[in-house]
Amino acid sequence: MALQELTYRDALRKALADAMTENPDVVILGEEVGRYGGAYGVTKDLIKEFGAERVIDTPISEPAIVGAAVGAAMTGLRPVAELMYVDFIGMTMDQLANQAAKIRYMFGGQIGVPMVLRTQGGTGRSAGAQHSQSLEAYVMHTPGLRLAMPATVADAYHLLRMALTKPDPVVFIEHKALYTMKETVDLDAEPLAWGKAAVRREGRDLVIVTYSRQLHYCLEAARQLSARGVEATVIDIRTLNPLDFDTIRAHVERTGRAMVVSEGVMTAGVAAELSARITEECFDFLEDPVVRVAGEDIPISVSTALEAGSVPGPQLIADTALRMLAGRVPA
Amino acid sequence: MYEADLRATAGRTMAGRVGAGANTRLPELYRTMRRIRTFEERVGELFVRGQSAGSMLHLSIGEESAAAGVCAHLRDGDSFTTHHRGHGIFLARGADPARMMAEIGGKEAGYCHGKGGSMHIADMGLGHLGANAIVGGGIPAVVGAGLSARHHKTGAVSVAFFGDGATGQGILYESMNMAALWGLPCVFVCINNQYGMGTNIAQATANPNLHERAAAFGLAAETVDGLDVEAVAEAAERLVEGARAGKPAFLAVSCYRFYGHARKDKSPYRDPVEEEAGRRQDPVAFARAALIDRGLESESELDRLDGEIGAEMDATIDFTVAQTEPPLASMFRDVYAPEEPEPEPVRARIDRVLARD
Incomplete structure (x- = not known):
């Protein structure tokens, strides 16, 4: 209202x-x-x-x-x-x-x-x-x-x-x-329910699953990709527990490709869990390995250059998507 | 130093209390302590009979006065948390020993349907916010309960019971500081049985006058000799009622852990002479002698009472042995609230992954 x-x-x-x-x-x-x-x-x-x-x-x-x-x-x-x-x-x-x-x-x-x-x-x-x-x-x-x-x-x-x-x-x-x-x-508009993932953008070529600040980097990457003819679906999971895997599954089955983006370090992280679940549960639909784009396995530096380099950004996300779709995208 | 204390008290009598009057709580305190002692002995039997679900059973024999003396001053609406050696406290607060024993046996009929056991027993009806298997883990909850009592103006007190081992944990000091800072109705009761597992208090701290630490934070603080349950009860009354009025408190009850840390521990790290002296610090025997000396009870009356309690506690074993284990499907229950979906079993997930259309 x-x-x-x-x-x-x-x-x-x-x-x-x-x-x-x-x-x-x-x-x-x-x-x-x-x-x-x-x-x-x-x-x-x-x-x-x-x-x-x-x-x-x-x-x-x-x-x-x-x-x-x-x-x-x-x-x-x-x-x-x-x-x-x-x-x-x-x-x-x-x-x-x-x-x-x-x-x-x-x-x-x-x-x-x-x-x-x-x-x-x-x-x-x-x-x-x-x-x-x-x-x-x-x-x-x-x-x-x-x-x-x-x-x-x-x-x-x-x-x-x-x-x-x-x-x-x-x-x-x-x-x-x-x-x-x-x-x-x-704020008076009916919110999406607790435990439901939000599909922030829909596209036919791949699904990017993310949350928190990385959502904005993924949407920025999706705009860059769109300019290259690649259309990404971007899912913001909002609540990691409970996890709305049904929404993720539906979109991965539709597009056949999935990337998981998280700021946390890659090893044994949230992206690892999501990637494993997508791989297990959507295996028959996947054209490519599920790719994790996550934080480096290192502590964060105070140097702004090192800090920014330690976590994913729009460029890495977009580049990774283009590589996944190589051959389907004009150079 | 503790040995000196033992020698000093070994020859004590209740002479000073003779004729203490008909108002004495001693008969009731004795009964509570005897029930704890007998219950704990039966817990040991349950273990020996292979009926205990938990391999980790910590008996409070020798420490009964702390439970009986402090709980005598708790009311409906008050709450408490205990450490891993907390059977006696719960019993003193009014627990049903059969449901306790069933919980220790991991049976569906137990207080927590067999999921908690000896170290995670709880009962919201009696204000038992939980026993704890993490040393010091239950202490800060009483600060929260104190905030609730202040907010809702209930007049309730919340008591944290813990052992001397927990005085090595920072969370005790954080919690006492908050309670003192905010004037919360909290009491911190340290049951100093001289041992944190196999480590004597003298090997764990340079200053074993534990109440001095609490006093430094601004709490009313005392140490009392746990041999004399009436002394414990008197101190507890002062401190619990003070806390109710907004002056949080700390009470150290000096006693001796009669047996090992857990059932399988034969205490090879203790000198047999020390153990013998320690076991003479028996609050149950001390109270029994006092009842007779003061003419409050006769030996035969006490024998009859002890016999009744023995039969009551025997029945808890029979009850427990007859109970069933919780159903396997209950494993996924109560991870989250009842209205929430239960976690999906691994087998179901594997089935879904390997299903082929």
């Missing part, structure tokens, strides 16, 4: 504010979330609106932030714990993977842990090896954890709102390079 121009950051903030208005049990806890307003400004001024007992500034204690959120979620609150950088997830892995993810199962279904762990990752700010990683595979490898990674402004809003209604723990990984991205959105 109402079109408005919003940044990804604004949309996230609005999702938190709307959820907090709607549900008095929603509380935020994390480092610098209150008076500072969040390291990337997502929680700016929420403390003024909702008070210090609902927007809780914590000491620098990542394990206990997540652990307190687990206990709060088990006793009637709807906590949103914030982990300033996904790179710190290793600090919290016991509370996340051994506690939050397994409590429903270990306790025979007596109770769930309806919490959201908001964090952000990825390259783009020359932040170095310990503040630039894409660690979603750690989460995706843990049964019991849901995982959402919004690529668009509308998804930043809707996926966060939906995450705050889910009965199980959701890890919500934003991309630091997207916070200032602006889009004109109608």
